[in-house]
Amino acid sequence: MKLTAKTKLNLNRTLFLGASIIITFLFIILPLFYAVYMSFQGGRGADTSYVGLENFKRLFTDEYIRKALINNVLVAIVIVPIVLVLSVILANAINKVKSPRLKGIFSCILFFPSITSPVAYAFFFRRAFLPDGILNQIFGGLNLIDEPINLLLTETGAQIAIAFVCIWAWIGFHTLLFLSSMQNTDPLLYKAARVDGTNVIQSFFRITLPSIKHIIVFSSILLLGSAFQLFAEVSIISKGGPGGATLTLAYYIYRICFEYVPQFGYAAAIGILIFVISAVISFVQLKAGGKNAH
Amino acid sequence: MKKILIFILALVLAGATLGLTACNNRDKDTIVIWAYDASVTAAQEAVKLYKKNNPNAKFEVVELAQDDLVQKFRIALASGSAVNLPDIIYEEDYNTIGYLKYYNSFFVDLTDYIDPSTFVPYKINNVTYNGKIYGVPYDSSAAPLFYRLDYLEQAGFTEADMEGITWEEFVAIGLEVKRVTGKLMVTICPEGNIEGRVMLQSASRWYYDLDGNLDIVGNIGLERMMETMKLLNDSGIAYRATGWDDIISSFYNGNVASIIGGTWWAPIIAENPSQSGLWRIAKLPRMSGDDSFTHYSMIGGGAWYVMNKPNKDKSISFLTQTIATSLELANIMVEKKQVVPTLLNAINCENAQKGDPYFGGQRICEIVGEWGVLTPLVNYGEFPYEIAYKHGELMTSYLDGTKTVQQVLQELQDYAEAL
Amino acid sequence: MHIKASTVFNYIFIICCCALSLLPYILMGLSAFNTSVNIKKGDIFSHPSFASFAANFKALMDNVAFFSAIGNTLFVSIGAMFLGVLLSSMAAYAYTLLKNKVTNKIFYLSFFAILIPSATTIIPLFMLLQKVNMLNSLFTIILVSLSIPFTTFILVQNAKSFPIDLIKAARADGMSEVGIYFKVFIPTLKPVFITAAIISFIDMWNGFMMPLIIVQSLDLMTLPLFLNNLGANQSADYGMFMLALVVSTIPILLIFLFTQKFFMMGMKGI
Numbered sequence: 001m002k003l004t005a006k007t008k009l010n011l012n013r014t015l016f017l018g019a020s021i022i023i024t025f026l027f028i029i030l031p032l033f034y035a036v037y038m039s040f041q042g043g044r045g046a047d048t049s050y051v052g053l054e055n056f057k058r059l060f061t062d063e064y065i066r067k068a069l070i071n072n073v074l075v076a077i078v079i080v081p082i083v084l085v086l087s088v089i090l091a092n093a094i095n096k097v098k099s100p101r102l103k104g105i106f107s108c109i110l111f112f113p114s115i116t117s118p119v120a121y122a123f124f125f126r127r128a129f130l131p132d133g134i135l136n137q138i139f140g141g142l143n144l145i146d147e148p149i150n151l152l153l154t155e156t157g158a159q160i161a162i163a164f165v166c167i168w169a170w171i172g173f174h175t176l177l178f179l180s181s182m183q184n185t186d187p188l189l190y191k192a193a194r195v196d197g198t199n200v201i202q203s204f205f206r207i208t209l210p211s212i213k214h215i216i217v218f219s220s221i222l223l224l225g226s227a228f229q230l231f232a233e234v235s236i237i238s239k240g241g242p243g244g245a246t247l248t249l250a251y252y253i254y255r256i257c258f259e260y261v262p263q264f265g266y267a268a269a270i271g272i273l274i275f276v277i278s279a280v281i282s283f284v285q286l287k288a289g290g291k292n293a294h
Numbered sequence: 295m296k297k298i299l300i301f302i303l304a305l306v307l308a309g310a311t312l313g314l315t316a317c318n319n320r321d322k323d324t325i326v327i328w329a330y331d332a333s334v335t336a337a338q339e340a341v342k343l344y345k346k347n348n349p350n351a352k353f354e355v356v357e358l359a360q361d362d363l364v365q366k367f368r369i370a371l372a373s374g375s376a377v378n379l380p381d382i383i384y385e386e387d388y389n390t391i392g393y394l395k396y397y398n399s400f401f402v403d404l405t406d407y408i409d410p411s412t413f414v415p416y417k418i419n420n421v422t423y424n425g426k427i428y429g430v431p432y433d434s435s436a437a438p439l440f441y442r443l444d445y446l447e448q449a450g451f452t453e454a455d456m457e458g459i460t461w462e463e464f465v466a467i468g469l470e471v472k473r474v475t476g477k478l479m480v481t482i483c484p485e486g487n488i489e490g491r492v493m494l495q496s497a498s499r500w501y502y503d504l505d506g507n508l509d510i511v512g513n514i515g516l517e518r519m520m521e522t523m524k525l526l527n528d529s530g531i532a533y534r535a536t537g538w539d540d541i542i543s544s545f546y547n548g549n550v551a552s553i554i555g556g557t558w559w560a561p562i563i564a565e566n567p568s569q570s571g572l573w574r575i576a577k578l579p580r581m582s583g584d585d586s587f588t589h590y591s592m593i594g595g596g597a598w599y600v601m602n603k604p605n606k607d608k609s610i611s612f613l614t615q616t617i618a619t620s621l622e623l624a625n626i627m628v629e630k631k632q633v634v635p636t637l638l639n640a641i642n643c644e645n646a647q648k649g650d651p652y653f654g655g656q657r658i659c660e661i662v663g664e665w666g667v668l669t670p671l672v673n674y675g676e677f678p679y680e681i682a683y684k685h686g687e688l689m690t691s692y693l694d695g696t697k698t699v700q701q702v703l704q705e706l707q708d709y710a711e712a713l
Numbered sequence: 714m715h716i717k718a719s720t721v722f723n724y725i726f727i728i729c730c731c732a733l734s735l736l737p738y739i740l741m742g743l744s745a746f747n748t749s750v751n752i753k754k755g756d757i758f759s760h761p762s763f764a765s766f767a768a769n770f771k772a773l774m775d776n777v778a779f780f781s782a783i784g785n786t787l788f789v790s791i792g793a794m795f796l797g798v799l800l801s802s803m804a805a806y807a808y809t810l811l812k813n814k815v816t817n818k819i820f821y822l823s824f825f826a827i828l829i830p831s832a833t834t835i836i837p838l839f840m841l842l843q844k845v846n847m848l849n850s851l852f853t854i855i856l857v858s859l860s861i862p863f864t865t866f867i868l869v870q871n872a873k874s875f876p877i878d879l880i881k882a883a884r885a886d887g888m889s890e891v892g893i894y895f896k897v898f899i900p901t902l903k904p905v906f907i908t909a910a911i912i913s914f915i916d917m918w919n920g921f922m923m924p925l926i927i928v929q930s931l932d933l934m935t936l937p938l939f940l941n942n943l944g945a946n947q948s949a950d951y952g953m954f955m956l957a958l959v960v961s962t963i964p965i966l967l968i969f970l971f972t973q974k975f976f977m978m979g980m981k982g983i
Contacts, residue, residue: 012890013816016807020800020861021819027838027857028826034837045396046371090730093723108973109731112738115969116962117919119937123944124737124958130536132543132755134740152536172734180977200719229830232921236944239537242485243687250832257372257836258365260680261392264372264836271833279828326930331948356931359945362938369836369926373843378929538947539753546754562948566750 032275038268044261055269065270067244068252071159075248076227076281079163083170083223084216090171091178092208107176114173118232125165126237155245158238162246165233170226174219178212185211217289221282228278249274324352325605325612328367328380330360332558332633333432333596337384339626340616347615351608356380364389371397379601381609384432386596387420388678391506393599394423395676401428402600407614414666417636420674421597428599430618433558434634435595436662436669437492438575440559441552442477443654449474456576458589461522464579468531471551479531480552481541484523484693487686488593489554493519495672496591497581501682501710502675510681510707511700518581520692520699527693554578556593557634557662564652573653575661590669634662641666677713684709738962744955745769752951769952779957781932782939785851789924789935790917792855797913798906801861805868806894810880820869827862831922839926849929858923860916864909871905871979872898908979911972918965936961 042051059065090110097103113121128134131148139145151157185208193203231250234240240247240255253267329337334357341353358366367385370378371393379400385393394401405427410418413431421429441456449471456467468479482489494500499515502508510516526532533550535541544550546566553559563573577589598617600609616623624640627633629648635641641663649655675681688702697705744752746761748768773779808820838857839848847853879901883893899906921937928934934942940961943954969976 009811009890013807013811013813015891016803016811016894017816017819020804020865021823023800023856023859024823024826024861028829028834028862031834031837031841032829034841035833038837038840045392046374046399047396090727093727096720096723097727104973104977106727106731107977108970110734111969111973112734112966115915115919115965117921117937117940119919119921119941119944120958120962121737123940124741126539127752127755128737128740130540130543130755132547134755134757137755137758150534150536150540152540153534168733168737171730176977183977225828225830229832231832241687242536243690250830253832258361258368259683261396261677262368262372267836268833271830271836274830275828275833278830279825282828331946354930357942359942361945362925362942365925366929369839372836373840375843378843378848542753542947543755546750547756565948568750 035268035271038265039272041265041268042263043265044263048265051265055266058266059269059273064244064247064252065249065273068247068249071246072228072230072248072277074159075163075166075230076224079166080220080223080227083167083174084219086167087171087174087219088178088209088212088216090175091182092204094175094179095182103179107172107179110172110175112172113169114176118169119236121169122165122233122236125161125233129161129237152238153242155242158242158246162230162233162238165237166226166230169233170223174223177215177219181212181215182208214289217285221285224281224285225278228274228281321352323605323608324354325382325609326380327353327355327382327384328358328363329355329384330358330363332561332627333384333598335630336432336617336623336627336633337382339630340612340620340623343620343623343626344612344616351612353612360386371400376400376601376603379603381603381605382598382600382613384596384598386594387417388674390420390429390597391423391674392676392678394428400602402602402606402610404428404430404600404610404613407610408618412619412638414636414638414669416592416666416669416671417595417597419671420595429597430599430613431595431597431636432617432633433595434636434662434666435556435558435592436634436665437496437554437556437578437591437593438658438662438665439552439554439578440563440573440575442548442550442569442572443574444572445471445475445477445551453574453576456574458577459579460582461525461579462582465525465529465531468551469529472531475551477548478533478550480526480554481533481535481544481550482523482526482554483535483537483541484527484689485686486537487682487689489526490519490523490685490689491682492554492578492591492593493522493581494591495593495670496578496588497584498586498588498670498672500672500674501678501685501706502673504671504673506673506675508675508707508710510710511703513703514584515581515587516703517699518583518587520689520702522581523689524693556595557658558594560650560653560658564650570652571654574656575653575658577665586670588668588670590665592669628659634659634666636666638666677710680713681706681710738959738966741955741962742959745952745959747952747955749949749951749953752955765952766956769950769956772950772953773956773960776953778931778934778939782934782936785933786918786936789851789854789858789920790914792851793859793917794910794914796855797859797861797864797917798910800859801865801909802868802899802902802906803894804861804865805872806898808865808869809872809875810877810893810898811890823862824866827866835922835926842927848927849933850927851933854920854924854927854935855917857927858917858920860913864912867912867979868902868905868909871902875901904975904978906979907972907975911969911976915965915969 039055040050040052041048042054043049094103094106129151131150135151136148140148151161189207190203193207229250230248234246234248234251235254238246240251249270253270256263257267327337334355337355341355345351367383403426408427408430410427414434417431418427421427421431443453451467471477471479484490494515497515497518499513501510533544535544541553542562545553545563578591580589581587598613600606600613621640621643624635624637625643625645628635628643628645642660646657646659646663649657685706688697688705691697692699692702740757743761744757746766747757748765751757751760808816842848842853879897880893883897919937924935924938928938940957943949943957
């Protein structure tokens, strides 16, 4: 049987794309549709029934949604920029190191937190923040404080603790991204700038930053995604407390499914909320960042 | 080339199909038991015991962390089918009514198989719903006061001084202990509402009344409990902890002189060899203000439930021959994990008669076992955790002085009614 | 040679960050030399000893669940590595070299799939898997956790700079697309493949949420599940737990250390 060139091409396309699309559809997209279906079911336990938009209306009146949303937003507008800025600065610093071997070692060490399971480091940090943990031992040893502080006891303290862990965990990956992009920048650009009389700071802002702009967009999309899906750290380190100070939307889903008498329909509605927020932010980012990301 | 690619893709499909059939590669006759912490040992010992007379019975004891067990259990219940449920599960008493009300068809009615008179009353009460018994009571989880005798003796007190006291007397002792030894007297965790729940039940009260109706505003037990917590907090003798591990490290480091908690603390305390012989237990201090306020309470106890699955008859037979009646099993568990039995006739069993050297020779199981019949019965209601946690949050505001008792109770009532 | 002050500050800054990055691992390692009680007390500096380490080691070796967890995790990680790289590279090939309007649309849609948070899909996914009886299987874990959209994205970005003339020449020579894929595409993009392989392997090794809902029996637990079981249990042997943490994390760090060069090359194209 003689196939036309076009049919052959299409066959190939199906062959190459088929499996990925099926898997992505079945295990990522289909559950999303099912989540939408579930979000229209109300009631507790086994007696669920169609309740229309009840669950979504409840999103507006539930004070914990407000608290959680504020916390997620706080992470997004405070921690994400900190991570971005620190990553860029760090990448720039490593880029200046002359020996490629040292560069490799540094970036590798910084990357370790990104390849460690959050479950592993969250347990460690929880222990470290307790009054007799490492943090207080260090501060006490350096004579910075008189009495051990129970960081997780106060609202601000717990927030600082989580912020610290997030920054610790997220910086490495993005530093690596920025670094590899910076290494791609033509060194002649810098040489030319120096000849022109631009100093180090100016060349950073005028050459380095623009050349990594697309990475900034990419990184911020990923980071914002992490900000709104924050779960493992708050669940293990602070359990969303004290008083909901570190409650996140994802942890609230967990709580209403597994700590309270389950309401899976409401949980699904919160899940949809997280998705909508993430999607909207990503699209805004892409539009703002221009077509470079693709 | 194409052939290789097609071959690989076919392999993937085959793997997927294998995935489809891989589920339930477990023998249909195996009884699956889910348990956490000390109850795992109980399950394993019970299985050993049962197999002596029933060598062909098959069991799989799955040990899970408590949070994971709850998670898996609830998600399996939510899926609507009993396929992923275990045959037997050990779950906390607080969750019982929620499960029995909203997932009733999954649980098996055990009324015909359990003799309630053989168990301590408050535990049978915890597994009863609508007049039917659904669970086999297990761990007494009574709440004694654990304290460091050496710290107290340094401050001039004896064991007798700790027996049958009120919270006010406790605070007075605590102030003196702090003055002499510099140690704090007790840990409190208002956020997790641990001591609060203990005190509330000791006052013969709960967030619900015995009929299961909300009982918040006007509940004198609640009011007194909050005032007592504030007393402990303001007197400066309490260590504010953020969670179980914080509490554990505070007494491992010898920073506190006493803990309020369940009997299941005993093996955890006893894990630290350097404090052997220094600990004792005493009755929980009593709140003052009403005759119904007692020295006895519980926290965190659980029971075994049979799930409505094909193997349920086998599960029932297993449970009734071991955990529900076996003195021998209770005896073993007393020795292994210091589980205080809820079987009335096991309270004075052989191992319970032996003193525990870690606690200066005190016969913990016997002592606590005798409190069993005096522990108040309460109805935990549908949403105990939601209300207790909310109360914990509000209590923190109350302790900080930003809310009054009445404000807290009213807010809590409003919240509970909306659930 | 004249050493600038700014260079010194640079190094100090980097080294501080690296130290902060490494600190938890060092402390974890130190904790493995301590007893459970000491760790729960937070007291890991005063009495580390080889005896404690030996005891923790023995406890871990006696723990059958640990070994089965490692075995299961290796199985799913290697499986995910091969499958993930295969499928996403084939997809990347289609998106760049077999482009048409339809594939472009599909590409954008799959990018959209990256945005779907796991918190949203995890419970519905459980319900669906349970309906088709696919729970409690390692194969399911592999299939479900393949982060195909992300690795595809990286591969596509790198494939964009692919010398299309090579392809045209190969096609002119009469090679089938599949042949080109194996003989031209893969060899040229080897470093990126290695990056994608590393990402897939590591993601699967650390994967927690998916195995959590899929695994129903103890013998199929993966490492993160095993660690979570230990860590959440207040009466567990924390010495053994710390050692288990170390054993679970260090190999990944070492793997990364050795393949780091390829990883950097692969990340370049983004």
